[in-house]
Amino acid sequence: MPSTTSVPAVEVRDLVMHYGRGDGQVRAVDGLSLQVAPGTVTAILGPNGAGKTTTIETCEGFRRPQSGQVRVLGLDPVGDAEELRPRVGVMLQSGGAWLGVRAGEMLRHMASLYAHPMPVEPLVERLGMTSFARTTYRRLSGGQKQRLSLAMAIVGRPELVFLDEPTAGLDPQSRRATWDLVDELRRHGVTTVLTTHYMDEAQQLSDFVHIIDAGRVIASGTPTELVADGAQNTIRLRTRAGLDTDSLAKELPAGATVAEPEPGHYVLTTGVDPAVLHRLTGWCAAHDVLVDSVLVEHQTLEDRFLELTGRELR
Numbered sequence: 533m534p535s536t537t538s539v540p541a542v543e544v545r546d547l548v549m550h551y552g553r554g555d556g557q558v559r560a561v562d563g564l565s566l567q568v569a570p571g572t573v574t575a576i577l578g579p580n581g582a583g584k585t586t587t588i589e590t591c592e593g594f595r596r597p598q599s600g601q602v603r604v605l606g607l608d609p610v611g612d613a614e615e616l617r618p619r620v621g622v623m624l625q626s627g628g629a630w631l632g633v634r635a636g637e638m639l640r641h642m643a644s645l646y647a648h649p650m651p652v653e654p655l656v657e658r659l660g661m662t663s664f665a666r667t668t669y670r671r672l673s674g675g676q677k678q679r680l681s682l683a684m685a686i687v688g689r690p691e692l693v694f695l696d697e698p699t700a701g702l703d704p705q706s707r708r709a710t711w712d713l714v715d716e717l718r719r720h721g722v723t724t725v726l727t728t729h730y731m732d733e734a735q736q737l738s739d740f741v742h743i744i745d746a747g748r749v750i751a752s753g754t755p756t757e758l759v760a761d762g763a764q765n766t767i768r769l770r771t772r773a774g775l776d777t778d779s780l781a782k783e784l785p786a787g788a789t790v791a792e793p794e795p796g797h798y799v800l801t802t803g804v805d806p807a808v809l810h811r812l813t814g815w816c817a818a819h820d821v822l823v824d825s826v827l828v829e830h831q832t833l834e835d836r837f838l839e840l841t842g843r844e845l846r
């Protein structure tokens with residue numbers, strides 16, 4: 533049954549996690565705090581090595597917090613593991629099944645561990661697993677393992693599921709099937725916490741996003757809020773060459789830039805709202821400029837993510 537209380541489905545407070553000792557010690561999570569509201573799909577985004585998997589594995593009870601506190605459905609993921617097991621579904625990045633077991637058998641075995649599992653056959657069909665249900669785990673492709681792992685995470689009808697990169701390496705059809713499934717879980721009041729490197733996926737699927745970098749949360753909000761916070765959008769303007777770009781920039785809000793990368797093609801970087809467009813067209817009218825086209829390009833979650841976490845490779 534979905535949680536109906538206002539207790540956060542997941543609460544992480546000041547979590548610190550290290551790997552290794554001495555000089556070789558890595559601080560994977562560095563004072564991270566976040567909450568996940570019940571019934572939502574919450575995405576945890578961050579560059580490689582940001583600490584997402586370490587955080588999620590701590591919430592799943594696979595790692596004990598070295599400092600700070602983690603509560604899942606109001607319980608301690610390590611101390612209350614027994615109580616949480618039937619209520620929480622976990623999709624691991626890899627593994628989780630015996631090499632020699634057939635995919636269908638593995639799923640049926642998993643279902644048998646729960647009091648009220650989903651019927652297995654419809655789930656097999658739903659996730660396009662029929663063609664490989666009799667294939668042993670070791671012979672499954674990466675994408676087939678992913679789908680089995682997702683099915684194993686939800687077959688017990690959990691209240692809360694952790695999905696670590698659920699669509700990594702999936703073909704477009706399986707990716708869509710996964711999105712539909714997550715949407716359906718939400719409709720049934722299930723809380724989903726997922727990590728992904730696909731920003732379009734996070735933007736489309738999640739109600740709430742936490743962006744983490746270097747072991748800390750650096751931004752949180754709905755996808756719409758996060759995109760709106762990075763107020764810079766692009767306006768592409770085509771008209772005659774040689775406009776006074778400095779004069780035009782002065783007409784726009786502080787911080788706006790105007791460039792003319794090619795004669796007659798202007799790129800304006802600015803927050804965009806109706807008043808800004810009014811000022812732009814007003815400036816054009818005052819300078820006798822007849823515009824051929826104006827195109828407003830809104831920032832995406834990916835633009836905002838790169839703005840917050842930088843463009844250098846990790």
Ligand SMILES: Nc1ncnc2c1ncn2[C@@H]1O[C@H](COP(=O)(O)OP(=O)(O)OP(=O)(O)O)[C@@H](O)[C@H]1O
Nearest residue numbers: 551552558560578579580581582583584585586587
């Ligand atoms: N078992 C381990 N032993 C030593 N260091 C580790 C181990 N697991 C993770 N780390 C280090 O901890 C940091 C955080 O890793 P983590 O896997 O949590 O990041 P992530 O955000 O999930 O990355 P990715 O997007 O690449 O999956 C990285 O610097 C990583 O090298």
